[in-house]
Amino acid sequence: MADLKEQIGKLCPQAQFDTEGEFLLITIDDAQWHPLAVSLKRELHFDQLMALVGMDWGEALGVMCYLTNTESGDIVHVKVSTANRETPRLHSVSDVWAVANYQEREVYDFFGIVFVNHPDMRRFFLRNDWVGHPLRKDYDASPEKNPLRLDDETNEDYTCSWVEDDKGNVTKKHGLVFDFDEYVINFGPQHPSTHGVMRYRVSLDGEIVKKVDVVSGYIHRGIEKMCESLTWPQTLLYTERMDYMAAHINRHCLCLCIEKAMGLEVPRRAELIRLMMDELMRLSSHLLSYGCLTMDQGTTTAFFYGFRDRELIYDIFDRTCGARMSMSYSTIGGVVADVHPDFVNDVRHACDVIEKNMKEYHQLFTGNVIARNRMVGVGTLSREQAVDYCITGPSGRASGVHCDVRKTHPYSRYEEFDFDEVTRTGGDSMARYMVRMDEMLQSIKILRQACDKLEQEGIQGEYCAKVPKMIKLPAGHWYQQVEASRGAFGVYIESDGDAKPFQKPYRMHFQTPCFNLIGVVDLTCRDNMIADLITITASIDFVIPDIDR
Amino acid sequence: MEVKKPKIKSMKYEDFKDNEYIEDLLAQLNASGVNVVVGKADQLLNWSRSNSLWPFCFGTSCCAIEFMCLGAARYDMARFGAEVARNSPRQADYIMCQGTITYRMAPVLKRLYEQMAEPKYVIACGACTVSGGPFKNSYCVVKGVDEIIPVDVYLPGCPPRPEAMFYALMQLQRKIKVSRFLGGANRKEKLTYDPEPCLE
Numbered sequence: 001m002a003d004l005k006e007q008i009g010k011l012c013p014q015a016q017f018d019t020e021g022e023f024l025l026i027t028i029d030d031a032q033w034h035p036l037a038v039s040l041k042r043e044l045h046f047d048q049l050m051a052l053v054g055m056d057w058g059e060a061l062g063v064m065c066y067l068t069n070t071e072s073g074d075i076v077h078v079k080v081s082t083a084n085r086e087t088p089r090l091h092s093v094s095d096v097w098a099v100a101n102y103q104e105r106e107v108y109d110f111f112g113i114v115f116v117n118h119p120d121m122r123r124f125f126l127r128n129d130w131v132g133h134p135l136r137k138d139y140d141a142s143p144e145k146n147p148l149r150l151d152d153e154t155n156e157d158y159t160c161s162w163v164e165d166d167k168g169n170v171t172k173k174h175g176l177v178f179d180f181d182e183y184v185i186n187f188g189p190q191h192p193s194t195h196g197v198m199r200y201r202v203s204l205d206g207e208i209v210k211k212v213d214v215v216s217g218y219i220h221r222g223i224e225k226m227c228e229s230l231t232w233p234q235t236l237l238y239t240e241r242m243d244y245m246a247a248h249i250n251r252h253c254l255c256l257c258i259e260k261a262m263g264l265e266v267p268r269r270a271e272l273i274r275l276m277m278d279e280l281m282r283l284s285s286h287l288l289s290y291g292c293l294t295m296d297q298g299t300t301t302a303f304f305y306g307f308r309d310r311e312l313i314y315d316i317f318d319r320t321c322g323a324r325m326s327m328s329y330s331t332i333g334g335v336v337a338d339v340h341p342d343f344v345n346d347v348r349h350a351c352d353v354i355e356k357n358m359k360e361y362h363q364l365f366t367g368n369v370i371a372r373n374r375m376v377g378v379g380t381l382s383r384e385q386a387v388d389y390c391i392t393g394p395s396g397r398a399s400g401v402h403c404d405v406r407k408t409h410p411y412s413r414y415e416e417f418d419f420d421e422v423t424r425t426g427g428d429s430m431a432r433y434m435v436r437m438d439e440m441l442q443s444i445k446i447l448r449q450a451c452d453k454l455e456q457e458g459i460q461g462e463y464c465a466k467v468p469k470m471i472k473l474p475a476g477h478w479y480q481q482v483e484a485s486r487g488a489f490g491v492y493i494e495s496d497g498d499a500k501p502f503q504k505p506y507r508m509h510f511q512t513p514c515f516n517l518i519g520v521v522d523l524t525c526r527d528n529m530i531a532d533l534i535t536i537t538a539s540i541d542f543v544i545p546d547i548d549r
Numbered sequence: 550m551e552v553k554k555p556k557i558k559s560m561k562y563e564d565f566k567d568n569e570y571i572e573d574l575l576a577q578l579n580a581s582g583v584n585v586v587v588g589k590a591d592q593l594l595n596w597s598r599s600n601s602l603w604p605f606c607f608g609t610s611c612c613a614i615e616f617m618c619l620g621a622a623r624y625d626m627a628r629f630g631a632e633v634a635r636n637s638p639r640q641a642d643y644i645m646c647q648g649t650i651t652y653r654m655a656p657v658l659k660r661l662y663e664q665m666a667e668p669k670y671v672i673a674c675g676a677c678t679v680s681g682g683p684f685k686n687s688y689c690v691v692k693g694v695d696e697i698i699p700v701d702v703y704l705p706g707c708p709p710r711p712e713a714m715f716y717a718l719m720q721l722q723r724k725i726k727v728s729r730f731l732g733g734a735n736r737k738e739k740l741t742y743d744p745e746p747c748l749e
């Protein structure tokens with residue numbers, strides 16, 4: 001950390017440092033932020049913007065940016081703020097890290113912070129006639145301000161940006177989303193192939209896609225705001241309802257983050273159980289994406305195969321957690337109950353069955369000439385683009401990025417296991433699909449080792465640490481990442497240390513993998529056929545509530 | 550006037566726990582002077598209608614995954630004649646509303662409902678559609694779809710198990726079986742919306 005501090009100090013003498021927390025914190029004025037961002041990326045190879053968290057500290061509005069160096073794994077975070085609450089403005093870094101484009105639109109939507117030089121400052125989640133910015137602490141939530149409107153929303157045809165000239169004067173400018181003579185069709189929000197309620201406006205030239213404008217927010221449920229009025233254990237509930245195909249994993253992440261903040265030691269056996277649940281969840285998720293990807297290309301049989309095997313995993317969840325979905329199993333300090341006595345046998349059985357059936361899946365679909373024609377070389381994402389757009393998970397690894405959090409920053413005993421990080425170099429739809437299929441085999445490998453370990457450590461035993469009734473966190477902020485089914489899932493929590501009458505999070509932010517994935521839809525679909533849009537989005541595989549939260 | 554227990558041949562009264570709604574429905578029919586003894590033609594209609602309910606694929610979030618399980622091999626919705634999930638509202642008989650409805654989605658849902666052909670039914674599936682569920686306190690979540698469209702069957706759970714979804718489906722079937730389509734229409738709700746915008 002000291003090294004980094006010195007190097008960054010040389011790049012930007014005005015920066016202030018804080019080495020107290022888990023990562024190096026750099027505080028900087030907005031005026032120096034953009035130059036610093038450029039040199040951080042160029043000189044120190046901080047090539048990925050992991051998270052950009054909007055903040056309202058009461059007297060100031062600002063952002064926290066988590067940066068990572070994909071080669072060394074170093075993480076730093078930068079705090080930029082402005083005291084102007086009336087017309088808050090910060091400089092955009094969307095030209096440095098492409099992922100910042102949508103991230104900054106989110107911050108604008110929630111906090112009203114305008115990013116100067118951002119190409120397209122429209123709202124991202126809320127209706128365009130929404131009044132106010134909900135995550136501000138002074139937001140007026142009265143239903144009169146924003147009633148349930150049943151009139152149709154108008155399409156936004158103009159972008160809006162604040163541009164700074166050489167003298168530092170900022171002017172508001174408008175641009176066009178689509179040119180007047182472009183042929184634009186609407187796709188969604190209610191369309192079976194968008195895998196949820198997502199809307200694209202697609203500009204076409206014949207059958208070739210020219211541009212995709214993503215209109216998101218049809219399932220934006222305001223989770224982050226609601227978390228601010230709950231106690232820490234209560235907030236766990238929402239993690240499972242964002243990416244429901246990674247329910248255990250997301251919940252695990254928030255538990256880890258709160259435990260880290262509390263300094264709580266979790267029993268090793270509980271960590272093992274959590275790990276097993278995570279891998280089961282990953283299997284179930286990849287099976288679902290196999291089913292959906294195949295169905296989107298017209299192979300209904302393969303869909304049934306995928307779902308048949310998922311039921312085995314659901315049965316395991318059902319027996320141990322008491323529910324098929326939304327299991328609410330991890331909790332602060334461990335897991336809520338011990339595993340079912342047959343747990344290990346069930347897991348072994350499921351592993352055997354799925355491993356055997358994998359061959360069938362490949363016979364049925366992978367070698368199929370239609371599947372190959374539609375997926376090989378379609379929707380290619382290069383390694384540089386994947387890093388720039390912070391694409392993680394199977395989609396990132398298909399482009400050759402080593403981004404498996406289980407390997408780069410191991411948590412919950414993953415370092416004890418022998419498994420491979422599956423990567424490919426193609427970056428096309430086929431590569432993404434194959435990474436998922438191969439990852440299932442790795443999950444099975446992990447699960448088998450975990451079964452042995454669990455047998456050694458006791459099929460029944462200690463599963464939860466002693467946790468105080470009232471959970472209080474000291475003032476501060478923490479960030480935790482785990483490898484969810486679709487990529488790196490991060491949780492940012494901030495506590496103000498105030499505990500009367502009970503402690504609520506000051507801010508909670510979920511950095512979901514699918515949010516970044518949606519950023520490359522335009523990039524990957526351009527110059528492909530409109531029918532390929534379905535294949536590409538299915539192979540990228542997003543869960544819409546995970547985008548919208 | 551005392552309400553007679555509705556008799557449905559294939560679905561016995563005693564087999565169901567929730568019968569109030571069906572009694573309410575009968576009381577309503579009786580009160581408005583509709584003959585409850587359903588004619589033979591009606592029986593035929595009801596039989597065919599209730600055993601071939603085509604759902605409209607409308608899933609916004611978590612509950613939709615359980616609905617997909619319904620369609621898959623283990624639960625096999627085809628046993629109820631309800632496996633033909635339609636992607637167009639114009640071809641569907643009922644809409645099983647799965648998942649949270651947000652303010653942005655509300656006008657879309659309303660329009661989709663309006664596009665369905667009569668007779669049409671709605672099952673509110675999951676806590677979110679019944680009341681807002683875990684997101685009741687949110688600034689942009691509709692607190693129950695019945696604020697926007699009329700609901701026939703409420704199905705709690707977060708998410709409901711597939712078995713529960715079948716139960717809801719069967720309740721809907723019963724409702725259809727006691728209805729009388731020929732002669733007096735028993736659908737009491739007046740059109741509350743303006744049908745004009747649909748014509749665009």
Ligand code: SF4
Binds near residue numbers: 647648675677706
């Ligand atoms: S009821 Fe529960 S499972 Fe269903 S959509 Fe709402 S949160 Fe998800």
